[in-house]
Structure formats: structure tokens, C-alpha cells
Amino acid sequence: MMDxxxxxxxxxxxxxxxxxxxxxxxxxxxxxxxxRADGVKLRKENIKTSVGIAGVMFQTC
Known part of the structure; x- marks a missing residue:
């Protein structure tokens, strides 16, 4: 879904x-x-990566 x-x-x-x-x-x-094994959502993790002049920065929310 490129849009x-x-x-x-x-x-x-x-x-x-x-x-x-x-x-x-x-x-x-x-x-x-x-x-879980029965399909119930336990956790949602969002990882943002920013690439710039100084390198790569990771941010976890």
C-alpha cells in the first residue's frame, strides 16, 4: 500500500x-x-528510526 x-x-x-x-x-x-496463543493482542511496540548526517537514531515508544 504505497499510498x-x-x-x-x-x-x-x-x-x-x-x-x-x-x-x-x-x-x-x-x-x-x-x-497470545489464542490471538488476543498483548503488546504493541512502535520503533521509529531516523537516518541523518550523524548516523542512525532509534526511538522506542
Whole structure:
């Protein structure tokens, strides 16, 4: 879905989205989601990466 800047989606064995990569610019986001064995969402982690002159900076929310 390039109109929403989604560059990749990976799914787990329950066919639920596991990792979502967003962004084409120097600032990109990766959203990781953890589920229980029955499919209930446990945790959602957002990692933002910024690439600049000084290198790479990671920010976890």
C-alpha cells in the first residue's frame, strides 16, 4: 500500500499482522505486535528510526 507508505507486512501463524514497516523517507517506523496463543493482542511496540548526517537514531515508544 504505497499510498499509505506501508512498505511491508509480515504475518504470524494465526494470520495476524506481526510486523508492519511504514515510511520511505529518512524517518521510518516499525510496528511490532505480540499476541497470545489464542490471538488476543498483548503488546504493541512502535520503533521509529531516523537516518541523518550523524548516523542512525532509534526511538522506542
Amino acid at each position: 499509505k507508505q506501508i512498505t511491508g507486512i509480515s504475518y504470524n501463524f494465526l494470520n495476524l499482522p506481526d510486523v508492519l514497516n511504514i515510511g520511505l523517507d529518512p524517518i521510518t517506523s516499525q510496528i511490532k505486535t505480540n499476541y
